[in-house]
Amino acid sequence: MDNKVAIITGAGSGIGRTTALRYCEAGGKAALFGRTKSKLETLAAELGEEHCLVVSGHHETPGDAEKVVEAVKERWGRLDLLFNNAGTYQPAAIADTSIESWNEALASNLTGPFMMTRAALPLLRDNGGGVIVNNSSTLGLRPVPGSGAYCAAKAGLVMLSKSCAIEEAGNGVRVIAICPGVVDTPIHLGREGGAGASHSEFLESAGGMHPLGRVGTTDEIASLVLFLASDDSSWTTGSVITVDGGISLS
Ligand SMILES: NC(=O)c1ccc[n+]([C@@H]2O[C@H](COP(=O)([O-])OP(=O)(O)OC[C@H]3O[C@@H](n4cnc5c(N)ncnc54)[C@H](OP(=O)(O)O)[C@@H]3O)[C@@H](O)[C@H]2O)c1
Structure with a gap:
């Protein structure tokens, strides 16, 4: 990741936190974005301020995505990876899902990644290209009972990834959806x-x-993200990649 720059959303916890650590250990720089500033600052202290910057906000809130992209542009003048990782889980059957919970599922798992993507594309294009990795879920590919809003939002994120991949291929921007099985995180x-x-x-x-x-472990997801962020995956775009201990087979 030498001299590469990433924005990692949801960097204060779980998969995002491990990916930020691994990205910076591999020589990259990272903008740490998420809702809770204190978690991001704790991670920044671990990484060293020279390797990262912190911006707190909600990715679906107008202006917050632009704020982190601006901070990256000002500090490093380039962007190589947007890891749209932030999200929340709503455990409820459709019949029991309130409109508030439905809106939260869409905002945190689909609208947020859209807002981040739209804000980041100009800087990725200026670079001559880059990579967007969207963290969907196996639940975005096949449903389990009691997760309807989350499944719908994560399925939307898969199609957002494919649509963006086809639109941005000519600009050198690769877009990939990853679909983890259950990973041990605070979610x-x-x-x-x-x-x-x-x-x-x-x-x-x-x-x-x-x-x-x-x-799964957060390291097992981070390893895939780092591969997708590297030039070793230079012919991979529009893909939907399960990383799930085989659960999609059953
Ligand atoms: N763990 C699993 O089994 C699993 C499986 C498949 C997919 N995923 C996906 O993996 C991603 C990461 O989840 P995780 O398991 O690592 O969970 P996590 O530990 O709860 O981390 C989620 C992160 O997203 C941030 N976040 C949530 N909503 C946000 C918003 N609106 N704006 C900005 N940041 C927001 C949270 O911020 P705070 O730190 O402030 O809470 C937190 O840092 C999610 O998209 C999740 O759906 C997880």
Whole structure:
């Protein structure tokens, strides 16, 4: 990643945090974006201020995406990777989904990545190209009961990725959707209690549903993102890549 510059959304936690660490360890610079400034600042202190900058905000809020792109332009004058990773999970059947929860699913998982993409494209194009990786989910490819709004939003993100890939290929911008299975991150903490299971019990039972017999780690997702951000994947665009311990097979 030598001298490459990334914007990583949702960098304060889980997959985004690990990817930011790995990207900077590999020689890149990263703009850390997310809702909670204190989490981003803790990570920035770990990475060293010379490798990163912090911008807090909500990616779906008009102006916030532009704010982080402007900060990157001013500091490094280029952009190589937009990792649209931020998102939230809404556990509810469609019949029980409030309009607020539906709107939140779309805002955090689909509108946000759209706003970030639109804001980042001019700088990526100025560079002669770059990469956008959108963090969808296996639930964007096939439904499970009790996640309707999230599934719909993540499926939308897959099509946003393909549409952008075909529109931007001529500008050298590659766009890829990744679809993780269950990964051990704080996103699942909210599931405690609901089904009467602890976080670790949830992860153990979810792991059993994956043919490889366990849930994934944030490092396993970060490894794929770094490959897609590198020139080793230079002929890959418009792809939808599962990284899921084989759960899509069942
Ligand atoms: N973990 C899994 O099993 C799994 C599986 C498939 C796909 N995914 C996807 O992977 C992505 C990362 O999730 P994770 O598992 O790493 O969860 P996480 O630890 O909860 O991290 C999500 C991050 O997104 C940020 N965020 C949420 N809504 C935002 C918004 N509107 N604007 C800006 N930032 C926002 C959060 O900010 P705060 O730090 O302020 O909370 C947090 O840093 C999500 O898109 C998720 O849907 C996860």
